[in-house]
Amino acid sequence: MTSLRTLVARRFGMIAYVLVLIGGAVLFLLPFLWMVSTSLKEPGQTHVFPPQLIPHPPRWRNYLEAWTALPFNLYLRNTLIITGLSIVGQTITASLVAFGFARLRFWGRNVLFICVLATMMVPAQVTMVPMFLVFKALGWVDTFLPLIVPGFCGGSALFIFLLRQYIMTIPHELDDAAKIDGCGWFGIYSRIIMPQIKPALSCVAIFSFMSHWNDFMGPLIYLNSETKKTLSLGLRILQQSMVYTEMHYLMAASILTLLPCLAIFFFAQRYFISGVALTGIKE
Amino acid sequence: MENLAGYLFISPWIIGFLLFGLFPFLSSFLLSFCRWDIITPTQFVGLDNYARILVREGIDSRLFRKSLTNTVYYSSLAVPLGMIGGISIALLLNKPQRIMRVFRTIYYLPAVTSGVAVALLWAWLFNADFGLINSFLRKFGIIGPAWLESQEWAIPALVIMGLWGVGGSMVIYLAGLQSIPKHLYEVADIDGASGFRKLIHVTLPMLSPTIFFTLIGGIIASFQVFVPAYVMTRGGPGNATLFYVLNLYFNAFEYFRMGHACALAWILFVIILVLTLIQFKLAKRWVYYAGELRT
Secondary structure, X not given: OOOHHHHHHHHHHHHHHHXXXXXXXXXXXXXXXXXXXXXXXXXXXXXXXXXXXOOOOOOOHHHHHXXXXXXXXXXXXXXXXXXXXXXXXHHHHHHHHHHHHHHOOOOOHHHHHHHHHHHOOOOHHHHHHHHHHHHHHOOOOOOOHHHHHHHHOOOOHHHHHHHHHHHHOOOOHHHHHHHHOOOOHHHHHHHHHHHHOHHHHHXXXXXXXXXXXXXXXXXXXXXXXXXXXXXXXXHHHHHHHOOOOOHHHHHHHHHHHHHHHHHHHHHOHHHHHHHHHHHOOOO | OHHHHHHHHHHHHHHHHHHHHHHHHHHHHHHOOEEOOOOOOOEEOOOHHHHHHHHOOOHHHHHXXXXXXXXXXXXXXXXXXXXXXXXXXXXXXXXXXXXXXXXXXXXXXXXXXXXXXXXXHHHHXXXXXXXXXXXXXXXXXXXXXXXXXXXXXXXXXXXXXXXXXXXXXXXXXXXXXXXXXXXXXXXXXXXXXXXXXXXXXXXXXXXXXXXXXXXXXXXXXXXXXXXXXXXXXXXXXXXXXXXXXXXHHHHHHHOOOHHHHHHHHHHHHHXXXXXXXXXXXXXXXXXXXXXXXXX
């Protein structure tokens, strides 16, 4: 029999638990709220104490003014080109390579697959300098090519690994049936495997989007002219060109660049969370 | 036939591996023994770059030691706190109720944002006079530290910012928790184990492969922090946030000391490799492999 005391203790524990959950959620959401609140303030309102959390009246014009303070439309176009082509390149070539490793038997396959995994161990900084020199020799510096072309070479080791694991879980029966019907390897890849790995491909596409959309170091190294810059470089320029008190513009522009990431998260949450759990990638 | 088809399928990767993997990897090694500023011809200098960094007293060795100390300090705060935070939230949210999905989304949300926008947001949150954090503290009569403008508080501030994205590892822990067989808890209940003992003797050992996985990934990622330090502090104040990769970037792309930067990169590579191997060695003592390792 449970005594009154344990019942009270249990109820109390339950309340404490819910309070911790809600408190944590508020803490995690506050930075977003602060961002939105700042982005809607009048120019003089940002640097006051105590801060006004709900700006009155909200100044929606900040978004338009921040966006037009710099050629953000151009930055958006550039970012879309780089991100879009990278997604296409990474999903297509990573799936081709993953299919090769998962389904075909060829000489040296296991050694080569270990090489794929080994490349994950090498920090990008090790190859950063010679890569720059290669692209410089090719005359590709200050073009989008250094940011896009590597994506067409198998995407990334992680994506190859993820897709290979996924393809390995698909039974061979359909492959064999297709083979009897005279389907070649490419036919098996495009007609049998591709339709079945859509969830994993979506996951790869989402992570590809996130990493290119937010990439800062790549564009920082390779893109110099004003007309080639991306959104993250644009934000950085905005930060440097703003005077200290123009925080409302900076936050408005930041929100606009984060919106696509948040939107994709809300629409594709399923792929997101299963993908993160599957691979352990965080960003 | 299958050989040829196989190579055709993986040919994009082979080209990429040779061009953007193996070739830069080896040439970065060779370059680390050279002096090169892109304009004047390359000059072989033997171990000079390494000697400047590791042995000879001077600006290079001082900046190397400073950046390495900063990075290790950041890592030693960010990795354990991130793991404790991630596991705690995962434990809190590992309940069947539907409402947990809402909380999971909220806690995960910051992890989908990254890059410059987030760095700008946190620079503003940490603003010494009008940022949300110090304004909040001031309401209670506490004068908060200058955060990013203070040598002492700049790195802890970046750690706090990193913890905001703890949802990323939380999801991995949640997946780990959900794969623990229920019967283990039933047995523990029969033995009369308390909630705390179940945590210590069932949950954590069963979760240890996942913890190991995030530990390795977390250490590697923390050694490569760049964007926050570049955008928020540019290594300041007084080199207090000069992280390893920031130092490397400055040498390569602002001072154009390509050979020096390659030597730094190779030292980083060896450090990460050794740390990872040590982790694997130590793992035998605490990682419990009854369940399979989830990758």
